[in-house]
Amino acid sequence: MNATILNPSIDRDKLESLAYSKVTWRLLPFLFLCYVAAYLDRVNVGFAKLQMLNDLKFSDTVYGLGAGIFFIGYFFFEIPSNVLMHRFGARLWISRIMITWAVISSATLYVSTPTSFYILRFLLGIAEAGFFPGIVLYLTYWYPAERRSRVNALFMMGIPVAGVIGGPLSGWIMQAFNGVHGLANWQWLFLLEAIPSIVLGVITLIYLPNGIRAAKWLTEPEKKLLEEKIAQDGAGKLHATVGSVLGNGRVWFMAAIYFCCMMGLYGVGFYLPTLIKAAGVKDVLDVGMLTAIPYGCAIVAMLLIARSADRLRERRWHFAAAGLMASVGLLLATVFGSNVELAMIALSLGTAGVLATMPVFWAWPSAMLGGSAAAAGIGLINSVGNLAGFVSPTIVGWMKDVTNSTNAGIYVIAAALFAGACLAFLQPREVQTR
Template sequence: MNTIASGQSKAALHNIEARAYSKATLRLLPFLFLCYVAAYLDRVNVGFAKLQMLSDLQFSETVYGLGAGIFFIGYFFFEVPSNILMHRVGARVWIARIMITWAVLSAATLLVKTPTQFYFVRFLLGVAEAGFFPGIVLYLTYWFPAARRSRMNALFMIGIPIAGVLGGPLSGWILSAFTGTNGWTGWQWLFLIEAVPSLVLGVITLFYLPNGIRAAKWLAEDEKAVLERNIEQDQAGKGHASIGSVFANGRVWLMAVIYFCCMMGLYGISFYLPTLIKASGVKSALDVGLLTAIPYACAVFSMLFVAKSADRTGERRWHFAIASLASALGLYFSTVFGNNVPLAMLALSVGAAGMLATMPVFWTWPSAILAGGSAAAAIGMINSIGNLAGFVSPSIIGWMKDVTQSTNAGMYCVSAAMVLGAVLALLQPKKLVNG
């Protein structure tokens, strides 16, 4: 009888746990995904605006590259403070604040006339958005233990490729259809229209997003208890170091360098994919927009597949390294086949799919060694340093294009960074990153 009772108790507990995670996933992940689509669209739509903006404003490739990248200088300085504040004041208000302010500043880009104005508004946009991505990564650790986290990260982070799938055709259509409307150019309408979803979602966040498990009114008490127990067990034995000691942690710095290499690839693709497709022989802005959806669509499947495989096997170093090397090869061959549209698209699809597949796997690593406020600081630090690649990558590519009249040399640098990231990932302690 005791054995049966024990079995029934375990079965009941399993059912409660399954129901609780199903509720949490369905309530949180679709909404967070939509927020990230809006965020990423506002961050990189300057890559499409570039197709008209440079000639309209007489900006050089160097000016564009610096302006696209200076976003990440503001991002760098305010990332860690933003994540620490979110941990202290709660996700609901802080994420809403981030989204509303970046929507306003993204729309304000339509008023830019000079390089200085372009640099200024991009810097402020980085300040406004600082903390969103690492904040959500940290927020997911409040709900899901390590064994589930790669998949949850993937469901959130596929916002990046989906933003490309939806944003490419949308941006191309806006540039083609709205030029001259109300006396504005297409790129001005682009910044205005694509800021609206972020503003709306920011307001909704204030009413929709719970700060944590205990604040979720849609969970029953037994469901809350199971989720809280799992998080407590997951964080047992992890460091709760001081924030200052996080910055002296060699493992955290290594993760930051690895992530920097990843972001070299991401922003090389994000800011220059429309340019690379146009250079392969595609002339229409609408056609460029439609074709950019292909690499990002491939990345949706690669992210979900790699994340599921990593969680199922418990192996994360080689999943990361192989995806990173595949991205490096794809980006390299996109230059080799730069004048052949089908082969260039195939290479760019491999590059995007490999690069984006690294992200859900990577973001299980910081929370494997730290918890609480120290995890907030570590995630913010890694993300801020890594995202400096968003300044370096477009700046290098833009400068090299002005010098050589080609993006090839810049893409070689990006490919080399992805190879370095793969090598460094394999130097991570197996027991640490495989969880």
């Protein structure tokens, strides 16, 4: 007798495996590309800094404030953006976000004063608000909690891949286009790296389904099975009003942990080229090529740690180990800051640790929150956490002007990462094991 008749669950397991394979191959590569474009537009100012500050006579304090003020606009519009996406659908809202941020990012080539720099960075934050937490929320429409660390890792690999691709690309643009048609190399950088976001934003309107029911490439049995998995996953989660989520202490506690992660992420994102240059690498193309190494290490660390966290159903130790690795790596980068080889090893360790915290972290709030509570809670956590994107470069820039070294600022970032690793152990066990 056929084994599938004796055990109908075999057919269900095969159907589930096929359905999730379809979802993953259909959605993740595209969302991944969108995130690569998003992160390039967000942090290419770190490469532009190598020449922009000299051309415009900006201090490191001006740069740090301008890099960070992005996150003030981001903070105020994050939760409304995520709630609107939940209401109007991912396809339209994500497309709107991508096109508007690309237009504003390209306009940065017209910056000539600190004020114009601040204004455009602030507007860029408003435009991009909701993209990252919107995608995190969108993935909860498709995947249950036990699959989420790995899925988050595949999506969030956009950050290190943006570093692997964007570093050499940015270095090449700044070397090859300097003075072309009367524009400086950093002006070409903002213009050319905005193009992929516009193209992907238009494609999003055609390609991205709003949810399981709208996916024409799934069969009806596959849709029903996936909807059942999401319904089961939603049992026991917090479904509440936006107002009650804003007053939930556990959500704010997660936001504090995420703030510590983001101190590291934007410390690396905005200052990695500067740290490599300070180690003794002078040519801008060489700096771009070398930035690919730490981000390449981060890709491996993200996948391995996220896979282990899902397999063992354990989050706290995995998160803490990654956070500690990041803290130690950045501290060692200051110790060996004048030795290119040792500095690159330390920066690779720090970058890998910083990025490996992210997919493990985002399995926590999506395991606890559902429905509109998830939209508001994920938006709140991301917006508060991303305020570190203002604090981190502002502190480093100010301390660089005061002490003529980035070391003191890096110490603050390393301390924040260590604090986040410690706070992880205060997470409730029922959340961290889901």
